[in-house]
């Protein structure tokens with residue numbers, strides 16, 4: 001019923017506009033002719049529908065590249081009156097428009113009473129392109145007597161059941177609405193309204209409406225509050241764009257739920273992890289005195305347990321040094337193949353849930369490193385330290401987050417604290433690496449963002465740094481080192497455990 005009523009209102013609005021335009025004749029000359037911009041399409045354009053003269057209103061659009069990421073010098077929402085005079089929304093901005101879509105939200109402005117034509121315009125290589133579709137809106141029409149204070153939309157994945165809510169109030173006296181609902185339209189205007197429309201008495205003191213739940217297919221939707229008063233439907237500003245994006249596939253996962261006693265690869269069905277032989281090299285893995293061995297990384301049925309102890313094989317040296325400890329350092333780099341990794345990826349969401357040991361000289365870490373089989377070497381191939389802890393050199397709740405890339409090594413790090421407790425508790429350490437031209441890397445702990453570096457900041461740090469980050473896929477290392485940066489361990493017998501519940505990598509950044 002809501003859908004039909006709204007469609008009727010849309011038809012009557014269009015009929016009204018046609019009547020308005022016909023006597024004026026040359027409608028094509030009044031509205032700029034749309035021309036296709038190279039590779040940019042508009043999936044959705046939302047414009048005001050209930051604006052009164054002098055009321056501040058906004059607009060937004062969802063645009064998408066048809067092939068690769070397109071850099072536009074400016075994207076804006078242009079507005080013309082019936083005489084062709086320009087009343088564009090403010091807030092034009094440059095943008096990198098990916099194939100997955102980009103939402104542009106214009107700044108707000110006011111309009112005099114009248115009818116307006118709105119469309120998205122983009123500037124590429126100095127040329128402006130006016131894009132279809134065009135939307136008409138009228139300022140100064142009949143008012144419902146109700147305004148929307150806020151419209152809250154869910155974050156929705158395709159097929160996920162979600163609700164929406166809105167706060168409204170009457171402008172002068174209580175308004176009895178026959179129905180209030182939250183409407184949703186796709187780019188073709190087809191209705192996908194949230195269910196749960198109901199009658200309500202809306203006072204000046206405010207009223208909150210929460211819809212019932214529904215699912216959406218992948219796409220973008222124009223969402224707004226609609227109220228029916230005395231038989232007439234009013235579509236109320238503001239409009240919001242709801243975008244449901246395809247689910248983010250997991251590209252690598254080791255849950256470490258294999259058989260108790262199994263090695264790090266148990267449950268994977270293939271060999272992904274190798275014991276890093278770096279301890280035999282000249283710098284013995286960053287000048288540590290720890291010997292890495294397969295038998296020090298063992299699953300317990302739900303976690304990987306890496307044990308650092310004082311039981312090395314003393315017949316073998318750690319580089320030039322006598323090994324004092326044994327532990328494990330797992331790498332995806334296969335040194336029988338020049339270090340080619342069993343898994344690598346540029347960008348995405350990388351996450352591990354871990355419980356670290358506390359103690360002097362311990363250096364647990366979850367980090368990534370580039371591919372040396374390309375012929376390039378560190379630091380050119382890159383390194384992202386998602387989490388490093390250096391034992392008692394810091395407070396027990398401190399971890400370090402660093403990138404090594406570029407030439408010379410940018411060695412760009414900082415520290416953060418876990419949101420609660422200390423590192424001996426279970427925490428999730430993650431990065432979201434948006435590898436697009438204007439992307440970023442955001443570190444988070446327990447889903448709380450703690451550090452972001454943007455492409456612009458990276459390039460300001462060192463010319464070309466973001467391009468270096470973009471072009472070097474990474475693989476994972478997880479280890480429990482002893483000594484090195486963490487300083488010497490105490491003398492005497494020691495046995496410390498680090499647990500890893502899981503390590504997961506997703507194709508796309510989540511923030």
Ligand SMILES: [Ca+2]
Nearest residue numbers: 255256302501
């Ligand atoms: Ca697990």
